[in-house]
Amino acid sequence: MVERKEQELLLQEASRKQLLRGQIDRREFLSRSLVAGLGMAGVGVAAKYGIGSALAQDRPLTPTFYDWIENLHPGIPAINEGFPDLNYQIAPVQGFGIERFVAEAKNGESTWDVYVGQTPFVEMTSLVEADVIEPWDDYIPAEVLDDMIPAIRDECTIDGKLYSWPFFLDVAGQGWHSGLTTTAGLPDSAPETWDDYLANAQAVIDSGAAPFGATFDAHGWRCVAPMAHSMSKDVYTPEGLFDFTSEPAIEALILMKKIMAVANPDILLAGATDGGVNGTPDEVAFAAQRVGYITKYFNAPLRMAQYWDEPTQLHLGPLPKFKGGEGSTVFWTTGSALFKHGQNKEKAAEYIKALTYDPRIWKDSIAGTETSHPGQLPPYKSIYAEWDANPPDWMLPFVALVRAQLDKAKAIENNLFGLSQFQIGQPLWQAYLTGEVEDPKVAMQNVMDAVKAERDRG
Amino acid sequence: MQRPHTSATARHLKDNLGTWVFLLPTLLFFVGYQVYPIFRVVWISFTNYEFLSNDPAQWVGFGNYVEALNDPLMWDSLWRAAYFTMMFLPGTIIFPMILAILVDRVQQPKLQTLYRIVLLIPALIPSTLVFVLWKWMYNYQVGPINYLLVDVFGIFTYQNAPQWLGGTALTLPSIAVMEVWWGLGYHAIFFLAGLAAIPKEMIEAARLDGANEWKVFWHITLPRLAPIMMILVVLRFGTSMAVIDEYLIFGGFNRASPTYTWTMFMYDQAFNIGLWRQGFAAAIGMIGAVVMIFFVGILLYIFRPRG
């Protein structure tokens, strides 16, 4: 009895979706609804009307996007037009909220087929642990897999399986306001070492070109991690936690205190959106043209320069390094996760492939459009090779620079605490920055203890 | 049953059933969306339920409570919520009351109307937009408040201007000011409703008896506003002790931030850290709720009907 009811509802739902997509008209919908309502006796009739076929295809490919992606990449709807059946959605994940996905998976269902907006070190481990997503390996074409830049493929892999199909690459580097630095009499090139960087920043202040010399984003994955990587990438514990007590991490903390001496005083404050994570003070200072240098993922200075009188005065370079350091940095990708309980998995792979290879996306991302300038880059070797061979007229120099960095860069290792270890640690290492704790080693030991205590709770 | 008239009992029963029809809609909503979720949370708080794990939850008795009560963060975070409430609650009652008493005496109908419209404007703005507005107001670099303090009046410089939001000692007072601003007109309307219920003749009579403004306020206006005040105090105490949206937006998950109150501690554990230990988070929530109910008991005692 219950089963029959469900069958009817399914038929009804399938017809409704066809109606919405304009595949059947209102009258046919009504007659089908009537048929479905007749119960089992009606099923035979229903087949005649083609309800069976409606049920078989059930729903169109339903991807859901983290909202910033369309804001930053307004070209996506144009590409969607190539997939007429697509049911494009915006995901309910304000500020990394994945609870909807998990709750649905627990019921063995998923409203969506693919989630575009997953950052591996942030939420991938959680989604795998909760059995929400499944690997792409069965669906992704081998040539695409081979085309991925190796460091990126590593980032997206857990236990040998690819859980994130990378889309947008963000790399941490430096940007400077050449208008301000030129006024300060500095050469228009990227300082190579942190010492030079600090000296330049001081020069900006001394010359009166701007009230502040340099700034950074106080969230650990945007300051401690990349700065530590610039000395050495070997800063992870065997279980994949960031090793805050390692020498590079401690040197990074000391460096941060030095930068703070030439930075905007509000540098340690929480940001304005997404749980303090975005809209941070460094961005406001840079957008307000009050600081010469910034270190962050390139998207940030590009976005902020839109506020300038002369946005072209923004110049970009690789992250400075410690003398004798490795000169690495941190990168992460934002990619797609395949829902275990979703449908249309082959179609999803087809769509994501088309999306991630589309030249329009990459042109808009690098050259910028009227409304946005994301500066996010592709994850595939072949795209860079093509640009090397035939440089497009809109190409910008920072792209080659980032590509070169990628051979040295490393992502933050995947771990259940990938993101939250930095949230737990922030107040403790900041005790050193604000002078409450004298010894950076003590501060970092406190961080490590707190992270491990939280890990042991679970 | 010793009752002589069974028919009276039957009528009593029938009356009671009729009465329950009045309560039915409320009970349906209340049980479905309030009682059931609460009981679920209570149950969860006694288990080791982890949202991201697929292992079945185990009964752990008071384990979560013991762990939470032994965590200094629990007490710090409760204290932060209480501190905010102490700053916010008096302001959000007293200012609107003064404003309402003043506006109530305006005799020109057009001006009355104008004032009342202006009063409700902030309440018409969705809370998310109120937060956006005040993040702009308080912005360290380019916000209008610091612009006035630094560039116009020269009281501060770019180096030492006040850092209103984002985890400093000023954060909670700043948020309290924002909340008072938001409730200024909204609460004033409550008081205006209360003031409208005071017969004007009563005040006139008192004046003729030689009572001054202060006496009129103290002996006539205030007692008549007491029920409204109680509703507001109890309502706002509840919201201010359990604020979360503002803290999520203004503070994030920095545990040293004054905005990391017990609600944030709970949210952090339930939706952010590790395997999302919702059993433990539920225990944090229960402790917070019990503390609140204790203080509300005191408030209700203070405002108990007298005389």
Place this chain on the structure above:
Amino acid sequence: MTHEAAHPVAYTPQQTWFARNRSLLIRHGVIWFFMLIILAPLAWVLLLSVKSLPDSMRGQLWPRKFDFTHYGYVLGKIETLPQNLFNSIYVTGATVIITTLCAVLAGYALVHLRPFGRAVIFTALLLSLYFPTRVVAIISIYELQDSLGLINSTTGLILPYVTLNLAISVLIMRAVFQLVPHEVIESARLDGAGVWKTLWFIGLPLVRNGLVVVLIVNFVTAWGEFLLGSTLTNDQEARTMPVVLAAAQGGMGQWAWPRIAAVYVIVVTPGLIAFAFAQKLFFKGLAEGVVKG
């Protein structure tokens, strides 16, 4: 003109106009001070919405260069804005009506019909106020909505929204019904009026003030709710305005400040105009309640 006029003693011809109207001036001065505090931030937003991008990142209040394109950008970018606005009005309206109805019935019954077990209900309602249900129980509310097939349904949002302020609304109505003497209700019933008639014609007019309060409380909460709205709906067309707006300023793709300010103005203005018209009825109800009371 005001109370002063009723006290001729306080008025002597040789006093200046300022001296005579001193309390009037102080009163209006204080009111205007409060009005300024309420309006100044909003005026700043209005100005921000027509600033050029560079000017929006300078402290200066008056822009060097105006830019009126932000409104067009916003309307082009959020095509569903009218729909979202409608959703908000629909959900808020239904929530306010249903909650008020529930609260009036329950408040009346609790006080004047004295049902068995009313103390339990009262205590349960009161205790529930101090329970952060909305935050702790979001998962179970999600499960509940899911089992009712109400995920992604704008109408479905009304159910949890009603409950958000149900307890306080019932308690407010209970409090105001307590002010109505029991004898008034009893005598009406002895005159032969049924329970419903008594409530409608006798009870309700006496509690208008409380009704106004309940209406406002529910309006404000439902109009601005974000957490449930964002969790329980997915489609841009099904969502309410605050949820869609939050997306515009969150994430890495957060919009430029003047554009968010333009959204601000677009969203707040209709509510304001509607309220300007509605307030007349609103305050009239308030005043009439008093006259009859």
